[in-house]
Amino acid sequence: MKIEHMRWQDSRWEPTVPGKLHVAQLVLLFGCPSLLKQQNLLQEIQQAYPSAHLLGCSTAGEISGTRVLDESLVVTAVQFEQTALHGVRIKLKKGISDFQAGELLAQELDKEGLVHVLVLSRGVNVNGSDLVAGLTRHLPPHITVTGGLSGDGTRFQETLIVWEGKPEAESIVVLGFYSKRLRVSYGSLGGWETFGPKRLITRSAGNVLYELDDKLALPMYKAYLGEHAQGLPATGLLFPLCLLTPDSADPVVRTILSVNEAQQSITFAGDMPEGMYARFMRANFDQLVDGAVGAAKTSYKPIRSSPDLAVLISCVGRKLVLKQRIDEEVKG
Structure with missing residues (x-):
């Protein structure tokens, strides 16, 4: 696995422009809603990685390395050696529950060779429990599922899901990973x-x-x-x-x-x-940071080695509490 990571902030790319790893099969992008709506920016990323699936969502703050940013776009391109990908997006309509949406998404995934599912969902007007229940009902029990709900700071107005370069508000995307060699682990702890x-x-x-x-x-x-x-x-x-x-x-x-x-x-x-x-x-400041550290340790145990890629998912509540100490959570 090869990784290329960059961020767009203050109208420029850092530390480099995208495209060095032009053969990447997957590009993960997380950013503020206003940047995700800039089609020229998303098109630049698509052109830099012509063979890649583009998957991401809006956030309440972007994690890049050991920093937590605001009003930025964080981009990670991934080249797999022996892993295939298949993604499905569902546009939510009236009459379709979150449970039904989860069922429909899982049914669209080929189960042969599937080892992991990454899900990104709208962050408002959603029942996360029902979504996960619908997904797991039609997935083999050994398949791990991770992901999160999109954000828009503390506005509670509109969240965006990006799939293949197109941002949409009322949608959910699942991405299936198919491999005999890929190892995926996860951890989740609170601290409240x-x-x-x-x-x-x-x-x-x-x-x-x-x-x-x-x-x-x-x-x-x-x-x-x-x-x-x-x-x-x-x-x-x-x-x-x-x-x-x-x-x-x-x-x-x-x-x-x-x-x-x-x-x-x-x-x-x-x-x-x-x-x-x-x-x-x-909130308990120290316990929130300890929870992040504990989650990292939990995810490390099954693989017993440093991961090639770590996707960190936090929540706006923790960010509001920790404030200037938010970097401690990520560094931990």
């Missing part, structure tokens, strides 16, 4: 700390939370946030919920996507099943 009592989820629908302990969820959430409640939904990124699942000793973190003042409800990035318990969470 819980506070307050456990609350029973007494009314919800999918990823929309209506009531905790038979009380409206949004007023209770605002009470815990205090002065931060004025900045919702953006400030909700600082206070995710911890979902306590009966089949796992590890709690699941649910990040807020939006609030509905009329219904007094909160929409999260994943399911909030009735009958389960939830706790409020808040």
